[in-house]
Amino acid sequence: MIDRYGIHLGELYFRFYGIIIMFGAVMAAVMANYRAKKAGQDPERVWDMLIWLLIAGVIGARIWHILTPPPSMQEQGITTLYYLTHPLEMLIIWKGGLGIPGAVIGGVIALFIYSKKNKLNFAQWTDIIAPGLLLAQAIGRWGNFVNQEVYGAPTNLPWKLYIDPLFRLPEYASVEYYHPLFLYESLWNIGGMFLLIWAGKKFADKLKHGDVFLAYLVIYPLGRFLLEFLRLDSAQIAGINANQTFMMIIGVIAIATLVWRHFPRQKHAAIPTNEQMEGGSESIDQ
Numbered sequence: 696m697i698d699r700y701g702i703h704l705g706e707l708y709f710r711f712y713g714i715i716i717m718f719g720a721v722m723a724a725v726m727a728n729y730r731a732k733k734a735g736q737d738p739e740r741v742w743d744m745l746i747w748l749l750i751a752g753v754i755g756a757r758i759w760h761i762l763t764p765p766p767s768m769q770e771q772g773i774t775t776l777y778y779l780t781h782p783l784e785m786l787i788i789w790k791g792g793l794g795i796p797g798a799v800i801g802g803v804i805a806l807f808i809y810s811k812k813n814k815l816n817f818a819q820w821t822d823i824i825a826p827g828l829l830l831a832q833a834i835g836r837w838g839n840f841v842n843q844e845v846y847g848a849p850t851n852l853p854w855k856l857y858i859d860p861l862f863r864l865p866e867y868a869s870v871e872y873y874h875p876l877f878l879y880e881s882l883w884n885i886g887g888m889f890l891l892i893w894a895g896k897k898f899a900d901k902l903k904h905g906d907v908f909l910a911y912l913v914i915y916p917l918g919r920f921l922l923e924f925l926r927l928d929s930a931q932i933a934g935i936n937a938n939q940t941f942m943m944i945i946g947v948i949a950i951a952t953l954v955w956r957h958f959p960r961q962k963h964a965a966i967p968t969n970e971q972m973e974g975g976s977e978s979i980d981q
Contacts, residue, residue: 699841700712700841700842701713701714711838711841712838712841712842713838715834715835715837715838715841716834716835716838718834719830719831719832719833719834719835720745720749720831722827722830722831722834723824723827723828723830723831724741724742724745724827725827726826726827726830727741727823727824727827728741728742730823730824730826730827731823734819734822734823736815736819736820736823740813740815740820741823744805744806744809747805747809748802748805748806748809750805751801751802751804751805752798752799752801752802752805753788753793753798753801754801755797755798755799755800755801755802755804756793756794756795756797756798756801757785757788757792757793757794757797758797758801759793759794759795759796759797759798759800760792760793760794760797761775761778761785761792762775763794763930763931763932763937763938764778764792764930765928765929765930765931766928766929766930766931767864767928768792794930794938795832795919796938796941796942799828802828803821806820806821806824816904818903818904818905818908819904819905821905821907821908822895822904822905822906822907822908824908825891825907825908825910825911826888826891826892826895826907826911827888828911829884829885829887829888829891829911829914829915830884830885830888832880832881832884832915833880833881833882833884833885833888834881836877836878836880836881836884837877837881839877840875840877840878842862843858843859843861843862844862844877845876845877845880845926846858846873846874846875846876846877846927847873847874847875847876847879847922847925847926847927848873848874848925848926848927849867849870849872849873849874850872850873850874851872852874854875854878855872855873855874855875856872856873856874856875856878857871857872858871858872858873864927864928867927873927874925876922876925876926879922879925880918880919880922883918883922884915884918887911887914887915887918890910890914891907891910891911891914894907894910895907901957903956903957906953906956909949909952909953909956910949910953912945912946912948912949913946913949913950913953915942916942916943916945916946916949917942917946919938919939919942920939920942920943920946923936923938923939923942924939
């Protein structure tokens with residue numbers, strides 16, 4: 696039997712949200728497999744590391760949510776303190792609560808450990824994975840469509856999204872149509888994916904290992920930073936939009952790192968010693 700949120704197979708229940716996320720992960724792995732071949736790396740590594748990156752990504756995503764629950768959940772008493780005092784609730788991810796920033800952090804940590812253990816070039820592998828990561832995020836956002844979440848401010852634009860009353864914020868109970876924020880982010884990520892692939896080919900002779908991933912850390916945070924202005928239920932810490940602030944910090948650091956890596960740094964001439972100066976004087980006198 697199929698319902699609005701998933702598929703029932705006897706006692707098993709497969710949620711569309713999870714299916715979509717897994718599909719995104721597999722498509723990212725397929726792309727990474729191809730890019731690994733082009734980079735002269737063993738493509739089987741992609742499938743070997745996939746399970747570890749997925750597990751670490753889910754753990755990281757859940758931790759991010761636990762630390763930054765949105766206001767609508769906090770109003771229901773589901774706060775960070777609530778999770779800490781009800782640890783089993785941390786495991787119930789199907790009730791909502793996975794943060795992309797945490798997923799990326801968890802995945803990067805897992806990739807770093809895997810790379811060190813298997814003596815791989817960590818920076819090169821971040822470049823291999825980066826475009827596929829954006830593809831996975833683009834696909835995964837459609838899970839939010841199924842769950843009727845990650846929508847933006849009210850709107851009457853032609854592409855407006857209808858939100859069921861059950862999923863509206865209390866203060867917008869009478870408002871039917873909203874910005875499809877998940878769609879905006881999905882399209883932004885698709886565009887970013889093609890940009891990374893194009894830049895990787897166009898400037899292949901100038902790029903260093905890790906540059907493509909650093910570009911990812913500029914592209915995705917920029918899109919997320921801008922879209923947070925439309926989001927109604929943004930996670931707040933001390934009255935500050937947690938996701939938006941974090942994205943701004945990461946984006947600035949990534950840009951600064953790219954500039955530092957490629958901006959020509961002038962080498963200062965060594966100051967001559969007294970002996971060198973005296974020796975120079977003797978040669979002049981001669």
